[in-house]
Amino acid sequence: MNDRASTSTETRAAAHAAAAVVDVAVVGLGYIGLPTASMFAASGLHVLGMDISQRVVDAVNAGLTPIEEEGLPAVVSECVGNGRLRAATILSPATAFVIAVPTPADHETHAPDVRYVEAAGRSIAPVLAKGNLVVLESTSPVGTTQMLARLLAGLRPDLRFPLDGETNPDVHLAYCPERIIPGRMLQDLVENDRIIGGMSPRCTERATALYRNFVQGQCLASDDRTAELCKLTENAYRDVNIAFANELSMICGDIGLDAWKVISLANHHPRVNILNPGPGVGGHCIAVDPWFIVAGAPERARIIRTAREVNDAKPGYVLEQVAHAVAAASVPNPRIACLGLTYKPDVDDFRESPSLQIARSLAARYPGRVTCVDPFHEALQHAGEPTDGIVFGDLDKVLAESDVVLMLVGHSHFRKTARPTGKSVIDTIGYWRQEA
Template sequence: MPVENEQKVAVIGLGYIGLPTAALIARSGARVLGVDVSPHVVETVNSGKVHIEEVDLDGLVQGVVSRGLLRASLTVEAADVFVIAVPTPVSEDHAPDISYVLDAARTVAPVLKAGDVVILESTSPVGTTEAMRDLLAELRPDLRMPVAGNGPADIAIAYCPERVLPGRILVELIDNDRCIGGITPRCARKALSFYRTFVRGACITTSARAAEMVKLVENSFRDVNIAFANELSVIADRAGIDVWEVISLANRHPRVNILQPGPGVGGHCIAVDPWFIVHADPENARLIRTAREVNDGKTDYVVAKASDLIDAFPGAEIACLGLAFKPNIDDFRESPAVKVATRLARRYGQRVKLVEPYARELPVEFAGTGAELIDIDAAIERCGVFIVLVDHDVFKSVPLDERADKAVYDTRGIWRDQPAIAPGEGKLRAVGE
């Protein structure tokens, strides 16, 4: 059991990053206050429970809450370190929205005191940490905010993005290296001292602007590489070639590592963050923009292919397998599976059955469509057409003899052993990517 220390930490935002971060900091011995705008989230955390699905998070939260190291509130209180982990969405025209970050800064400003550290963890456009600093300076003229070359300040302000994989968040928040960017080197050093209390990975300091760009570059790199796989899948499909076999064989080259295609790209990070770079420099971010367009376009391609298959079997019930943006998690943010299934549900109505083992109810996008949430066993019994959108482990476990008479469009390549049977033979035809 960690030794308690005197440090008080306030984590603003108790979402997929904020709550695990708050719980881990509390486990290190600090007194942590989690602040959220949702009364439901606050009540859930204070009861020792969680409102999100993440491996081992429920036990960790229960433990630190029961020991009095973590509590949640709708209002912020004085602390020594403030960690801001709020959403940074993009608008319909892909412009970044940092209003939640600035609102969090306004919330923190009244309780700031000399010696405090304010750390932004939200993925943000370059310059957001400085914008937060400027707002705090306006709201608290009695405190000296950090400015390069102006000597010591009363408040340290830094940027430190997370780099975690859903399903492994608790492990990776501790073990992964962290890039800590300070408004000034002194700010970076103060933030470094804080992260060293619960992070085992290397903590490397830089400027706030560089750290902001690092986060965007990491996710854009992933997006570009996924776009190559998704573009390849369309080309191979039109050429009548098995893209999964092509990728498997190409990856035997010692310097080739092609990723796996899918119905698009989802999640709050990879599907969103590249637009921050494009918005900042549209003239030069040509490859990054194209990758975003390829991955978004793959979702349209999947809808068209799925519709062609469904139209070949009029009257058959349709099972859309998976709604999450990644396998084995309950996170539906920016999910291409949701986008595909929603469009199919709007077109085919009550024929569409949705199979998502990590959902207790359907996302709001399906309201009024007539689509129904069912389990995989019911889908196998009732549905003749299957659209595989997410490679959840439970879907991989369905044996061939239970799906051999189904028409299948598999965007994830998990049922590649599906036999091809012509419709005129009394059974349904299986099709691949």
């Protein structure tokens, strides 16, 4: 950090000193940040939500939610209405800062990308003040909280940070990973236990006091590096278990057995609990986070790497099944229906969705012959995701006109739909297994 840049940051910090201080500033108003900001506001704190998207900021300030989530619209509307929650594209001073930005992995190398965390740190630095708390929630490689502390220390040499044995820092830092899933975010935020990993015992105490404003579950004290690995471990564990089910389903398919029947019978063993297979693994956590462990320990993380490879290969297996069905069809140029494209049922989240990946591949392979049905398809376009030739249609019409039906996501929208007859059906989730 050169002297000129440091002076510039300190000058901007001084300019903010007289501004009104909110209790909490949440950086990133996505699937994690907005519900978290809303819970802080609902607990009685004054909260600023910062996002680089003007569309998101405008929506929140109008009391609207740019994401679909049970109960969230009512909370946001109430908190904006009573003045406890507001949004902006730039930060202002706060007592505590919570970072909830994406931490993707490179699609080719799988290397973790923490540039958004770094950018969040740079946005916080000018408004930091003595006594502040900075919490990182974003799922991150081990050592990211300390990296953030060093970044802030370089930008704000006038403040002391919990680094290199500093026992009396001006700014406290902690890592507190989220444990929520779409569809029950607000409930999970309140009820789930939270790991609070401070860079010092005092940092942990400060962060625990912050989250106690709304968390009813346990706040489990830890250090930052342990907390970072705990979050990665939770998702890697789930990924490994899903990979076992997906691998077993492919083995069963190859030898002509019903994977769900095998799993159901095997699960009668008192110490066996095999998960249900699917078309792959999606979402912002399980499909990404295990690679952070692999990147940090490439020689040791053999099971974790293999599980990721198995789950990443499952969409290709589904595409092979479709190719066989198309080749065996009794009509020329058979039409294909894809039911469900989100990464899990009844949410509007398409991130890392294997079903979306499958639909894109089919649309490219069979142009003009693939139609999809998803009750949340408008969210795909709002998110700016390329549709790559994907065409959406009405459920009944699509089923009537299709020759090959591919069930990918078990939305409740499909609940009353019986297993199609007179067509080739590829049920990747066992949705119609009771009717088969």
